[in-house]
Amino acid sequence: MEWIKRWAAIGDSYTAGIGAGRSLGHRITADEVAITEPDGLSEVRDNWRCARYDMSYPKVIEAQFGAHIESDGGFQYLACSGDRSEQIYQQAQALEGKLDFVTFTSGGNDLCLSKMIADCIMLPYGKTSACETVIAKAQDNAKNIITDNIYQILEALNEKMNDDGIVVVNSYAQFFDTQKDNCDRQSWDLWWFLPLGASYRALTIERRHVFNQLVLDINQAIRDAVDKAAESEDIKYKVGYADWDVWVSTVVDGRMCSPSSNGDYPDANQPDMHFIKPDTHPWGEWTDDFERSELRKRDMGLEEMLNSTRLSNSEKRRLNRVKAMMEARDRSLERTLYDSILYKSPDPRAAIRHKLDSRAPAPPDCPGDGGFDWTFGMGMPDHIAQNAGTPCFHPNEAGHLTIASFALAELMDLRSIVLGVDSPACNAVTNEFTCYSDTGSKFYVSGNRTNERYEEFCKDVDENHDKNKVNWSFSRSYDVGTPEEYDFTVTLGNGVSAFDKDECIDSMEHIINACDTEDNPMSWKGGGRYIRGGGDYKYELNPRRANRIWPPPKAPYGRCEGWYKGFHSRYKVQGTGFSTWDHGKDTLRPNMDNCYGLGTTLWKFVYHDKPAEHENFEWYATFSTPLWVRARCWANNKIVKAAQGWTNGCGGND
Numbered sequence: 001m002e003w004i005k006r007w008a009a010i011g012d013s014y015t016a017g018i019g020a021g022r023s024l025g026h027r028i029t030a031d032e033v034a035i036t037e038p039d040g041l042s043e044v045r046d047n048w049r050c051a052r053y054d055m056s057y058p059k060v061i062e063a064q065f066g067a068h069i070e071s072d073g074g075f076q077y078l079a080c081s082g083d084r085s086e087q088i089y090q091q092a093q094a095l096e097g098k099l100d101f102v103t104f105t106s107g108g109n110d111l112c113l114s115k116m117i118a119d120c121i122m123l124p125y126g127k128t129s130a131c132e133t134v135i136a137k138a139q140d141n142a143k144n145i146i147t148d149n150i151y152q153i154l155e156a157l158n159e160k161m162n163d164d165g166i167v168v169v170n171s172y173a174q175f176f177d178t179q180k181d182n183c184d185r186q187s188w189d190l191w192w193f194l195p196l197g198a199s200y201r202a203l204t205i206e207r208r209h210v211f212n213q214l215v216l217d218i219n220q221a222i223r224d225a226v227d228k229a230a231e232s233e234d235i236k237y238k239v240g241y242a243d244w245d246v247w248v249s250t251v252v253d254g255r256m257c258s259p260s261s262n263g264d265y266p267d268a269n270q271p272d273m274h275f276i277k278p279d280t281h282p283w284g285e286w287t288d289d290f291e292r293s294e295l296r297k298r299d300m301g302l303e304e305m306l307n308s309t310r311l312s313n314s315e316k317r318r319l320n321r322v323k324a325m326m327e328a329r330d331r332s333l334e335r336t337l338y339d340s341i342l343y344k345s346p347d348p349r350a351a352i353r354h355k356l357d358s359r360a361p362a363p364p365d366c367p368g369d370g371g372f373d374w375t376f377g378m379g380m381p382d383h384i385a386q387n388a389g390t391p392c393f394h395p396n397e398a399g400h401l402t403i404a405s406f407a408l409a410e411l412m413d414l415r416s417i418v419l420g421v422d423s424p425a426c427n428a429v430t431n432e433f434t435c436y437s438d439t440g441s442k443f444y445v446s447g448n449r450t451n452e453r454y455e456e457f458c459k460d461v462d463e464n465h466d467k468n469k470v471n472w473s474f475s476r477s478y479d480v481g482t483p484e485e486y487d488f489t490v491t492l493g494n495g496v497s498a499f500d501k502d503e504c505i506d507s508m509e510h511i512i513n514a515c516d517t518e519d520n521p522m523s524w525k526g527g528g529r530y531i532r533g534g535g536d537y538k539y540e541l542n543p544r545r546a547n548r549i550w551p552p553p554k555a556p557y558g559r560c561e562g563w564y565k566g567f568h569s570r571y572k573v574q575g576t577g578f579s580t581w582d583h584g585k586d587t588l589r590p591n592m593d594n595c596y597g598l599g600t601t602l603w604k605f606v607y608h609d610k611p612a613e614h615e616n617f618e619w620y621a622t623f624s625t626p627l628w629v630r631a632r633c634w635a636n637n638k639i640v641k642a643a644q645g646w647t648n649g650c651g652g653n654d
Contacts, residue, residue: 002068002470002495003415004100006075008160009058010091010153011104013081014172017056019276019391020400024052024059050080055397057170058103060404066497067468084109085149092156099161103168103242103407106153107146107218111138138214146221147228154229154239161237166414168407169226171219173245175275175393176208176257183208183257186280208257219245238414242406244399248274254398274399278392430534435515436543437526442550443543445479445486447523449581450512450541453478457488458504470497482607483545483618484581486527491538507532507539522577524552547609549616553577558640559617560650562630568601569625569654571634574617578645583607584621587643592625594642595633599626630654 025047183203226241254274263280416423475489527541556577634650
């Protein structure tokens, strides 16, 4: 991907990523990436206003590209939740040119999906005529206007792209699983607690099929636009279509109304859910109330219920308020629908094409247009959507990872066409793990020393590596000049620049503790190599001491002699398997001071380059002490044991 220096993401809420991760903006402070659009879209459209989130698929892709992207304007993120084709057309016009790659979603908001979902799923009461009319009109418009809308956006990108640039248009995905009739008994409706009888419209399999088919119609229209652009001699760049719906609908258990879920969100029984959804698990005793409600069982209408003696006066007043709201909603829907260009125009395609012209950027007048749309064009009743954490019917983090994956796969396929080479095969990424001791290596270090350092090392890499480079390497050496000398190393390849501290910690811990586990009472570690991501990341623990005792000792050992010298005593201590990393300063010396106090002089500590030539002792120390300390400090191994070592007493006459 190093050929990509400048790229952009435009589109609607699916590209802005509303609800996926955390918001990139703040309602009070304007963002650094605020964009002022030309010709009719002059308001500042920053991260907060557009509901851009940090786990949107463009941000996932951005993390994969790394340091080869230009630092000044290399990534332009103009996508805005709620935008329809005419605004996305203006987004395309507002881009700064010479782009190598652009990706976007567009089309869903052109078909009035916000009102459709709100009135047909989350407010499923009263007359069905308005809801059914909106659905029927949306299905018709999907065939009439989406293709031209998308094609005009692709035309607008033509002057923004480099000749070998690539544009990937992403699909939408079907919301609902249709295997089992299980959603009609979940509390999708806002007023599930009211006995609304026959006015309630359950989310049946049939109705789910209707919504899914609308998504398929939109996707086909998008695909037709992409095919038209790909065949056009006027489009100078490569354009492709990324269909992530096939993954959600046929491979993973990622849709709403799945048989595996009871309606909770999130749901541990459905870890691959790809959409943000309402928590439709029946609250409290809702299921029992639903089952035993005579009013529900009898499918009584509102008028019949209002005349029923089973309801109290307060319940009737509440139902009257609900009835009035339903009637007002239906009147508003019908009025705005029949006044909209989507319904009235004898040629919706021509009408919308005119609206896409930057000189006339008015919206296509969906039913319910007017005022601020808290649903951002795709989702739920206003008071629910005001909680930015619950933008229902949008992809969640898993959904955006999938969109990013399919977009990048299509990008690679198109790039292979530009280069005239075979497209890369989508093989499973393999990891390679090697324990050096299995290769015949005789290098080893202390497990205690390495286990104390690997988390610190990964933190150092995270804080200090050059974030502007790809294919970099970072190494730290420890206990230099001692038998325990080793280094940790991280190496990145295949054009990778991003670093994951947690993966580093996991990899180093695995290298240290998954090898050399049998018949190893002193926990010596031979080191190893862990290559992950098909060569993207290589983690290494490399012991550096070429000549140590072999085989490794199973217990520490040593020898001690202390001789009376008149005014002081003179000692020589030798050892293996302890004090191997500190020249005795942190192991022997503090314990000597603790045993007989100050008074150690003429201290000398030496590591042997070739222990085998020194009776397999790795080091020796010579020093002078006060008189008569051998019995209470050395012969009983008090000092040596405190240093995690051992000698067979201590000879001499001190």
